[in-house]
Amino acid sequence: xxxxxxxxxxxxxxxxxxxxxxxxxxxxxxxxxxxxxxxxxxxxxxxxxxxxxxxxxxxxxxxxxxxxxxxxxxxxxxxxxxxxxxxxxxxxxxxxxxxxxxxxxxxxxxxxxxxxxxxxxxxxxxxxxxxxxxxxxxxxxxxxxxxxxxxxxxxxxxxxxxxxxxxxxxxxxxxxxxxxxxxxxxxxxxxxxxxxxxxxxxxxxxxxxxxxxxxxxxxxxxxxxxxxxxxxxxxxxxxxxxxxxxxxxxxxxxxxxxxxxxxxxxxxxxxxxxxxxxxxxxxxxxxxxxxxxxxxxxxxxxxx
Amino acid sequence: xxxxxxxxxxxxxxxxxxxxxxxxxxxxxxxxxxxxxxxxxxxxxxxxxxxxxxxxxxxxxxxxxxxxxxxxxxxxxxxxxxxxxxxxxxxxxxxxxxxxxxxxxxxxxxxxxxxxxxxxxxxxxxxxxxxxxxxxxxxxxxxxxxxxxxxxxxxxxxxxxxxxxxxxxxxxxxxxxxxxxxxxxxxxxxxxxxxxxxxxxxxxxxxxxxxxxxxxxxxxxxxxxxxxxxxxxxxxxxxxxxxxxxxxxxxxxxxxxxxxxxxxxxxxxxxxxxxxxxxxxxxxxxxxxxxxxxxxxxxxxxxx
Numbered sequence: 001x002x003x004x005x006x007x008x009x010x011x012x013x014x015x016x017x018x019x020x021x022x023x024x025x026x027x028x029x030x031x032x033x034x035x036x037x038x039x040x041x042x043x044x045x046x047x048x049x050x051x052x053x054x055x056x057x058x059x060x061x062x063x064x065x066x067x068x069x070x071x072x073x074x075x076x077x078x079x080x081x082x083x084x085x086x087x088x089x090x091x092x093x094x095x096x097x098x099x100x101x102x103x104x105x106x107x108x109x110x111x112x113x114x115x116x117x118x119x120x121x122x123x124x125x126x127x128x129x130x131x132x133x134x135x136x137x138x139x140x141x142x143x144x145x146x147x148x149x150x151x152x153x154x155x156x157x158x159x160x161x162x163x164x165x166x167x168x169x170x171x172x173x174x175x176x177x178x179x180x181x182x183x184x185x186x187x188x189x190x191x192x193x194x195x196x197x198x199x200x201x202x203x204x205x206x207x208x209x210x211x212x213x214x215x216x217x218x219x220x221x222x223x224x225x226x227x228x229x230x231x232x233x234x235x236x237x238x239x240x241x242x243x244x245x246x247x248x249x250x251x252x253x254x255x256x257x258x259x260x261x262x263x264x265x266x267x268x269x270x271x272x273x274x275x276x277x278x279x280x281x282x283x284x285x286x287x288x289x290x291x292x293x294x295x296x297x298x299x300x301x302x303x304x
Numbered sequence: 305x306x307x308x309x310x311x312x313x314x315x316x317x318x319x320x321x322x323x324x325x326x327x328x329x330x331x332x333x334x335x336x337x338x339x340x341x342x343x344x345x346x347x348x349x350x351x352x353x354x355x356x357x358x359x360x361x362x363x364x365x366x367x368x369x370x371x372x373x374x375x376x377x378x379x380x381x382x383x384x385x386x387x388x389x390x391x392x393x394x395x396x397x398x399x400x401x402x403x404x405x406x407x408x409x410x411x412x413x414x415x416x417x418x419x420x421x422x423x424x425x426x427x428x429x430x431x432x433x434x435x436x437x438x439x440x441x442x443x444x445x446x447x448x449x450x451x452x453x454x455x456x457x458x459x460x461x462x463x464x465x466x467x468x469x470x471x472x473x474x475x476x477x478x479x480x481x482x483x484x485x486x487x488x489x490x491x492x493x494x495x496x497x498x499x500x501x502x503x504x505x506x507x508x509x510x511x512x513x514x515x516x517x518x519x520x521x522x523x524x525x526x527x528x529x530x531x532x533x534x535x536x537x538x539x540x541x542x543x544x545x546x547x548x549x550x551x552x553x554x555x556x557x558x559x560x561x562x563x564x565x566x567x568x569x570x571x572x573x574x575x576x577x578x579x580x581x582x583x584x585x586x587x588x589x590x591x592x593x594x595x596x597x598x599x600x601x602x603x604x605x606x607x608x
Binding site for chain 2: 110117118119120147162163164165166168169172173175176177178200206207208209211212213216217219220222236239240243246247
């Protein structure tokens with residue numbers, strides 16, 4: 001028997017878009033990718049970009065549920081942020097629909113810290129709901145990336161979260177600051193350099209000072225030029241691990257165990273950093289975006 | 305009576321060079337500036353760049369003492385780092401001279417933290433010695449800049465110091481990260497936005513998270529686009545004030561009082577941030593580089 005799709009899921013971000021045929025158990029039957037992220041559309045209309053992404057899937061008589069920046073103010077239709085804490089059901093009650101009805105769009109989530117300063121996510125909420133291995137799960141979920149998110153889930157709801165600009169700061173400082181000057185492109189001793197950076201990063205320090213050690217150690221010959229990148233990567237991720245734990249503990253949560261949402265090289269790096277910090281880290285099963293989109297569609301009554 | 309110069313001082317950095325006629329009390333009689341920093345020489349030889357900078361001063365029968373990146377490995381002659389702690393006299397014993405004898409060059413200083421990681425300065429050591437208002441002075445000196453230095457002086461010697469990449473991280477993140485996207489160029493309410501950033505920066509937080517608030521507050525309309533730059537500037541400087549105090553206290557020093565070395569807009573910003581943090585900050589008298597070069601020349605016995 002062939003598994004039939006029950007939903008077309010779309011993860012439409014800034015730089016790319018991905019479409020899934022999703023089965024009723026949340027598994028991905030097929031996927032397609034496009035480079036037409038919302039900032040790379042040029043003069044192409046959203047509808048045309050979707051048609052191009054879906055191809056012959058466009059004729060399937062299925063709902064289409066999308067998450068990510070497609071629901072931002074710069075996207076196809078704005079799906080205003082839902083305030084945390086928010087359950088799957090609450091989120092599903094705040095979906096937006098494009099003017100032509102082609103796509104239903106999941107809203108992002110907004111949380112405020114103790115001093116009222118907002119933090120936002122858009123797309124990650126769907127991945128978190130897809131990552132839960134039981135509907136009433138509680139725990140700490142870490143989504144590594146350009147802007148990493150640490151999300152505390154309380155009985156199946158997104159209770160609060162915190163963003164760290166780890167990936168972007170790493171990339172920007174390496175490319176545009178003095179730190180990249182002594183970095184060379186050889187393979188180096190990657191694992192050791194990364195671990196050395198992690199050890200520095202998880203310690204008590206301030207990143208604007210610690211980063212400078214990537215220069216001074218290279219200047220004095222104590223760090224090979226080929227190892228600068230991995231050292232910096234380890235330091236930034238290590239510092240996030242430290243800061244995220246402090247954030248979680250400050251919010252009264254257990255930070256001795258986390259779930260990493262992601263399956264790529266970045267997730268592997270985070271797993272190493274968590275191990276170095278003595279945090280038990282497990283990985284969510286792959287396919288979190290598709291599974292999350294299905295769960296939201298189910299909560300909205302669009303899929304049986 | 306006309307004051308006569310006793311030394312030609314040269315502050316030769318990465319992006320520019322400045323020459324001084326220095327009187328025997330350390331005051332500047334005249335100064336000249338060139339855009340020929342060591343990374344902007346192109347095919348111009350160091351000797352030709354110096355001749356261009358000095359002009360008719362080249363015929364004055366005076367020693368010429370230089371500090372800054374001109375003494376680095378990429379400079380005219382390498383003046384290897386002197387280990388901290390270092391006195392004025394010790395530094396003066398380690399001067400380098402260019403092959404043609406045209407210029408005597410002050411070495412930089414290298415310090416190691418408790419875990420042995422090096423930190424370096426080159427040029428700032430001269431400013432610190434020029435900033436002391438008594439030969440045996442002790443205290444905390446802060447030199448704001450691209451790479452700010454916090455220097456603990458103990459009985460007239462540079463005991464230890466710590467670099468913060470405050471200025472460079474601010475500039476790089478504003479220009480190349482998502483934080484600059486919502487920043488607009490109007491005047492805004494500059495003082496209030498700066499103060500708001502300082503308040504955030506001096507608090508306990510992690511900069512990779514706190515920086516993101518420049519985006520989220522602008523997204524929600526709680527920070528005007530025209531105020532993003534000042535908010536970020538205040539946050540970065542505020543965080544340095546916090547981190548520098550923690551560094552100083554960790555090293556066992558009093559951090560309730562500092563001397564700011566610098567007289568420009570940046571020094572004004574630091575003074576505001578120190579005031580907000582309850583730190584008593586005074587400014588060193590202007591002309592620290594020229595005065596420091598004279599004191600080093602005197603300690604070397606080159607000037608009576």
